[in-house]
Amino acid sequence: LASDERRLELALLGFGHVGRRFALLLDERRDDLRRAFRVDPRVVAICTSKHGSIYNRQGIDLRDAVARRSSGQSFGSHETPADLIARLESSAAPVRVVMEATTLSVSDAQPAIAHIEMALDSGCHAVTVNKGPVAFAFRRLHQFASDKGLSFLFEGAVMDGVPIFNLVRETLPSVKVTGFRGIVNTTTQHVLMALEAGEPFAAALERMQAEGIAEADPALDLQGWDAAAKAAALANVLLDADLTPHTVAREGLGPGTAAAVQRAFAAGRRLRLVISGSRGSGGAHASVRLTGLEPTDILATLASTANALILTTDLLDEIAICQMRGNVTQTAYALFSDLVTVCRRAGAGG
Numbered sequence: 609l610a611s612d613e614r615r616l617e618l619a620l621l622g623f624g625h626v627g628r629r630f631a632l633l634l635d636e637r638r639d640d641l642r643r644a645f646r647v648d649p650r651v652v653a654i655c656t657s658k659h660g661s662i663y664n665r666q667g668i669d670l671r672d673a674v675a676r677r678s679s680g681q682s683f684g685s686h687e688t689p690a691d692l693i694a695r696l697e698s699s700a701a702p703v704r705v706v707m708e709a710t711t712l713s714v715s716d717a718q719p720a721i722a723h724i725e726m727a728l729d730s731g732c733h734a735v736t737v738n739k740g741p742v743a744f745a746f747r748r749l750h751q752f753a754s755d756k757g758l759s760f761l762f763e764g765a766v767m768d769g770v771p772i773f774n775l776v777r778e779t780l781p782s783v784k785v786t787g788f789r790g791i792v793n794t795t796t797q798h799v800l801m802a803l804e805a806g807e808p809f810a811a812a813l814e815r816m817q818a819e820g821i822a823e824a825d826p827a828l829d830l831q832g833w834d835a836a837a838k839a840a841a842l843a844n845v846l847l848d849a850d851l852t853p854h855t856v857a858r859e860g861l862g863p864g865t866a867a868a869v870q871r872a873f874a875a876g877r878r879l880r881l882v883i884s885g886s887r888g889s890g891g892a893h894a895s896v897r898l899t900g901l902e903p904t905d906i907l908a909t910l911a912s913t914a915n916a917l918i919l920t921t922d923l924l925d926e927i928a929i930c931q932m933r934g935n936v937t938q939t940a941y942a943l944f945s946d947l948v949t950v951c952r953r954a955g956a957g958g
């Protein structure tokens with residue numbers, strides 16, 4: 609620790625694909641944070657569900673931790689997220705951050721919401737890549753964080769590290785977002801385009817599973833739940849809504865989809881799973897719909913690996929942002945970019 613550096617302590621809740629990639633990214637880019645913000649970032653706690661946990665107040669050797677988990681080993685301790693957050697609370701580090709990267713629950717977003725509440729209650733900033741908390745409880749968590757003078761950030765909830773929430777918050781001051789539409793689920797995009805090319809449904813889905821793109825339970829993608837969670841998250845943050853994935857009008861893929869794709873194609877349209885949201889007189893609403901797009905629609909021109917979101921605004925008309933190909937490094941970068949925001953807000957150097 610250089611004499612003018614401030615200690616930045618991190619706890620990682622969840623050490624799966626995203627948690628591990630974030631750990632390596634932090635290791636690779638820690639000097640960027642040191643130079644820009646005069647902080648010394650150390651991961652002091654890592655927690656999993658079935659593979660134990662670690663706490664090391666001096667900072668965990670992240671490469672070693674990743675190597676151990678990737679080779680199937682468990683960590684020795686069984687401290688829970690609550691135990692580890694309590695350790696962070698009692699530390700003297702001036703900046704403490706809980707990074708939430710546990711599995712999505714579309715029924716109630718727990719225990720991720722509880723993790724974020726515990727973090728904020730303990731004086732830690734909360735950063736999540738899990739879309740559940742922002743899709744189910746944005747208004748409450750945002751208020752709680754602001755009452756405590758802490759940050760609650762979630763850039764990875766939609767389109768990984770491609771800036772959506774940061775774009776609006778940091779670069780569009782005073783611009784009002786009035787609506788959005790987009791394609792934000794890669795598995796269904798890939799399956800629909802494969803069906804359009806005459807491939808069987810099962811083969812396309814298997815490819816998405818083999819590439820690790822489909823959710824662990826692919827029904828979350830196919831039934832539109834992942835897209836509904838993203839639509840709720842976008843509506844809650846950008847349109848001041850108070851939705852959950854259960855109050856988003858939702859449609860998914862089913863046994864009739866292959867024929868519907870072919871019918872749309874024969875009629876000159878492209879059937880895609882499109883999310884949309886808008887402000888209305890009775891409040892904001894959002895939907896996930898199988899939609900027949902005109903071939904010139906920018907959403908119809910996307911490749912099977914691409915996602916895109918179009919924001920409708922009061923001052924800048926429509927803004928489109930596209931992610932050509934997502935991967936886990938981009939998701940990990942979402943956590944990293946939120947960490948940069950915490951550092952900037954904490955006035956740490958700069």
Ligand SMILES: NC(=O)c1ccc[n+]([C@@H]2O[C@H](COP(=O)([O-])OP(=O)(O)OC[C@H]3O[C@@H](n4cnc5c(N)ncnc54)[C@H](OP(=O)(O)O)[C@@H]3O)[C@@H](O)[C@H]2O)c1
Binds near residue numbers: 655657658659
């Ligand atoms: N993968 C992606 O490309 C991607 C993209 C965008 C967003 N996300 C979101 O990022 C999050 C993590 O995804 P992932 O792909 O890393 O998932 P993953 O590989 O399944 O890892 C999940 C991690 O969370 C741990 N965990 C689950 N429940 C927990 C609990 N109650 N307490 C503590 N730890 C718990 C698991 O423990 P065990 O190791 O013991 O199982 C595992 O380490 C999810 O919310 C996902 O929706 C992922």
